[in-house]
Amino acid sequence: MKKLVISALALALSSGIAMAEDKTIRLGTEGAYAPWNFLNDAGEVDGFERELGDELCARAELKCEWVTNEWDSIIPNLVNGNYDAIIAGMSITDERDEVIDFTTNYTPPDPSAYVAASDGVDLEGGVIAAQTGTIQAGFVAESGATLVEFATPEETIAAVKSGEADAVLADKSYLAPIVAEDGDLSFVGPDVPLGGGVGMGIRESDGELKAKFDAAIQSMKDDGSLNAMITKWEVSSTFE
Incomplete structure (x- = not known):
């Protein structure tokens, strides 16, 4: 009986290990x-x-x-x-x-950057778009500017293009190809090191x-x- 119990326990343990190893x-x-x-x-x-x-x-x-x-x-x-x-x-x-x-x-750390549709944007007192829950949103909230948050990064760009926001703050690597393809948008102000x-x-x-x-x-x-x-x-x- 003891041998059967031990064998069953060993089989269960080995099966558990195999399942752990095979876990996706x-x-x-x-x-x-x-x-x-x-x-x-x-x-x-x-x-x-x-x-x-x-x-x-x-x-x-x-x-x-x-x-x-x-x-x-x-x-x-x-x-x-x-x-x-x-x-x-x-x-x-x-x-x-x-x-x-x-x-x-x-x-x-990847620098963050501002993008706007025109020069002369007030980055410290204007309306700045950022994606909800990002380090950029936290930075804008503490900067003195008015933060408008959006669920997706695409919406932050759309807000700038529509005039709902003066600029967007996001990872520069995300913004760079957008600026390169869109002649109406450009980088403004200095890069912002975050994170x-x-x-x-x-x-x-x-x-x-x-x-x-x-x-x-x-x-x-x-x-x-x-x-x-x-x-x-x-x-x-x-x-x-």
């Missing part, structure tokens, strides 16, 4: 912030973070799948277990770090998963492949 890690992203992440013509997640996430999962020997989530609820849905990691151009901040953990950064670089958001209880992604990110830094990927997608400066 769900990567949550916005899918609306090119070139970081976006949906391609086939409706699939694409961009810098898609390529990066797939490579990190391969190096960490993890089976991963992608899900999209609106930005304003992306942290609550991680905490609630709807996915296992956020990889969505999320800057590392002390405020966010109180709710979730972050991996080591996979890009250095501590971009990292993957992980639940505080998932220390093992964080460690695996930390090691994978570091390996890409060490062999130069991360800098090559950053340069390819033009998302930020490279690591020195």
Whole structure:
């Protein structure tokens, strides 16, 4: 009887280990912030973070799948277990770090910038658009300007073009291709350094998963492949 109990217990444990090893890690992203992440013509997640996430999962020997989530609820849905990691151009901040953990950064701090439809915009006292829940929205709120928030980055650009906002503050890497394609918009004022670089958001209880992604990110830094990927997608400066 004892042998049967022990055998059954060993089988259960081995099955549990196998199930843990076979667990699919769900990567949550916005899918609306090119070139970081976006949906391609086939409706699939694409961009810098898609390529990066797939490579990190391969190096960490993890089976991963992608899900999209609106930005304003992306942290609550991680905490609630709807996915296992956020990889969505999320800057590392002390405020966010109180709710979730972050991996080591996979890009250095990316400067934010203002874009407007005309010169002479009052950046300190005017109406500035920013995406809800971003470090840019927090900065504008404390700057003395009037903040107007929108759920998506596309809406912030539309607000400037319609005259609802005097300017938009966002990641410069997001704004640069828009400015290049739209002759009515231009950068105004100085760049604004914000955040501590971009990292993957992980639940505080998932220390093992964080460690695996930390090691994978570091390996890409060490062999130069991360800098090559950053340069390819033009998302930020490279690591020195």
